[in-house]
Amino acid sequence: xxxxxxxxxxxxxxxxxxxxxxxxxxxxxxxxxxxxxxxxxxxxxxxxxxxxxxxxxxxxxxxxxxxxxxxxxxxxxxxxxxxxxxxxxxxxxxxxxxxxxxxxxxxxxxxxxxxxxxxxxxxxxxxxxxxxxxxxxxxxxxxxxxxxxxxxxxxxxxxxxxxxxxxxxxxxxxxxxx
Amino acid sequence: xxxxxxxxxxxxxxxxxxxxxxxxxxxxxxxxxxxxxxxxxxxxxxxxxxxxxxxxxxxxxxxxxxxxxxxxxxxxxxxxxxxxxxxxxxxxxxxxxxxxxxxxxxxxxxxxxxxxxxxxxxxxxxxxxxxxxxxxxxxxxxxxxxxxxxxxxxxxxxxxxxxxxxxxxxxxxxxxxxxxxxxxxxxxxxxxxxxxxxxxxxxxxxxxxxxxxxxxxxxxxxxx
Numbered sequence: 505x506x507x508x509x510x511x512x513x514x515x516x517x518x519x520x521x522x523x524x525x526x527x528x529x530x531x532x533x534x535x536x537x538x539x540x541x542x543x544x545x546x547x548x549x550x551x552x553x554x555x556x557x558x559x560x561x562x563x564x565x566x567x568x569x570x571x572x573x574x575x576x577x578x579x580x581x582x583x584x585x586x587x588x589x590x591x592x593x594x595x596x597x598x599x600x601x602x603x604x605x606x607x608x609x610x611x612x613x614x615x616x617x618x619x620x621x622x623x624x625x626x627x628x629x630x631x632x633x634x635x636x637x638x639x640x641x642x643x644x645x646x647x648x649x650x651x652x653x654x655x656x657x658x659x660x661x662x663x664x665x666x667x668x669x670x671x672x673x674x675x676x677x678x679x680x681x682x
Numbered sequence: 683x684x685x686x687x688x689x690x691x692x693x694x695x696x697x698x699x700x701x702x703x704x705x706x707x708x709x710x711x712x713x714x715x716x717x718x719x720x721x722x723x724x725x726x727x728x729x730x731x732x733x734x735x736x737x738x739x740x741x742x743x744x745x746x747x748x749x750x751x752x753x754x755x756x757x758x759x760x761x762x763x764x765x766x767x768x769x770x771x772x773x774x775x776x777x778x779x780x781x782x783x784x785x786x787x788x789x790x791x792x793x794x795x796x797x798x799x800x801x802x803x804x805x806x807x808x809x810x811x812x813x814x815x816x817x818x819x820x821x822x823x824x825x826x827x828x829x830x831x832x833x834x835x836x837x838x839x840x841x842x843x844x845x846x847x848x849x850x851x852x853x854x855x856x857x858x859x860x861x862x863x864x865x866x867x868x869x870x871x872x873x874x875x876x877x878x879x880x881x882x883x884x885x886x887x888x889x890x891x892x893x894x895x896x897x898x899x900x901x902x903x904x905x906x
Binding site for chain 2: 625
């Protein structure tokens with residue numbers, strides 16, 4: 505059957521492979537890479553959902569104020585329409601209110617746009633930090649972001665760590681992670 | 683020769699297994715350390731200095747911290763006994779003194795919110811300013827505006843911050859310290875979640891959870 509030499513060779517090779525494997529693995533853990541689907545992570549991040557609600561609440565208040573100004577303007581316009589020769593003062597008042605509404609609408613749009621940018625920045629700051637922490641704690645060398653403009657053209661399904669990363673970042677955000 | 687083969691195989695297997703055991707043992711030691719600090723709660727009587735040290739120990743569960751980019755936000759739960767110890771600054775507190783001081787802390791739950799920059803120097807409010815006016819805006823915000831950006835969630839209830847006192851230290855400390863307080867609630871069967879929306883440094887909504895089991899089993903303060 506097997507010659508002595510062959511057994512010895514096999515033994516040495518097996519010994520070398522397993523030792524090398526153990527050494528490479530190390531006691532500190534494996535080196536691994538993974539990717540996350542950025543859009544999915546961003547949209548499902550609990551902080552993003554809460555900030556979205558805050559944004560919508562602020563917008564609703566702003567819209568309410570503009571709507572009441574609009575309504576006031578409509579009342580004045582209706583009154584002016586009914587009069588054959590409306591008073592100059594009334595016309596001026598209407599034009600002033602219209603100008604005020606226009607400026608307020610512009611300011612509101614600008615404010616909401618700035619608020620949206622500010623919130624996005626805050627969300628991304630925390631999201632990036634928690635993904636970084638996940639990579640650190642779980643021994644990842646790389647975690648790629650797979651967005652539509654992304655640099656990752658192909659990845660095996662087995663490397664998709666979107667779900668565990670999402671679970672982790674939501675836990676971290678909620679403050680429950682010890 | 684067969685022997686050499688089997689010895690080699692056993693050696694390699696032992697090497698791999700021992701690495702795994704070492705890793706597990708390391709985790710067990712760390713968990714053991716955490717358990718030792720946490721297990722003090724509710725059982726031992728601590729001297730005033732011991733009590734203060736226990737509260738400030740990160741393993742006690744009363745100190746929660748979050749790092750986002752280079753900013754570190756932390757919240758320290760300050761039980762009434764801790765505040766009495768800090769006020770008296772003595773390792774001997776008489777029963778009468780304790781009763782008198784305790785009544786002053788009976789209405790509110792106190793916490794210390796600390797904000798610092800990793801590796802930062804000098805006054806934190808002066809870091810990364812766009813213009814001079816921004817410094818004044820920041821001072822005004824921390825002095826008067828921050829209270830509305832802090833809440834506590836207890837069970838299903840959101841409790842507004844009753845007090846936010848900004849301890850202005852200028853260049854003396856590289857961090858900001860704000861003592862915050864919430865009205866004491868009857869309900870104590872839920873975790874206490876402190877929520878702070880950071881608008882100045884742009885790190886967003888931050889949540890700090892204090893375990894109800896730890897809060898309901900605080901160690902006893904040794905009274906003379």
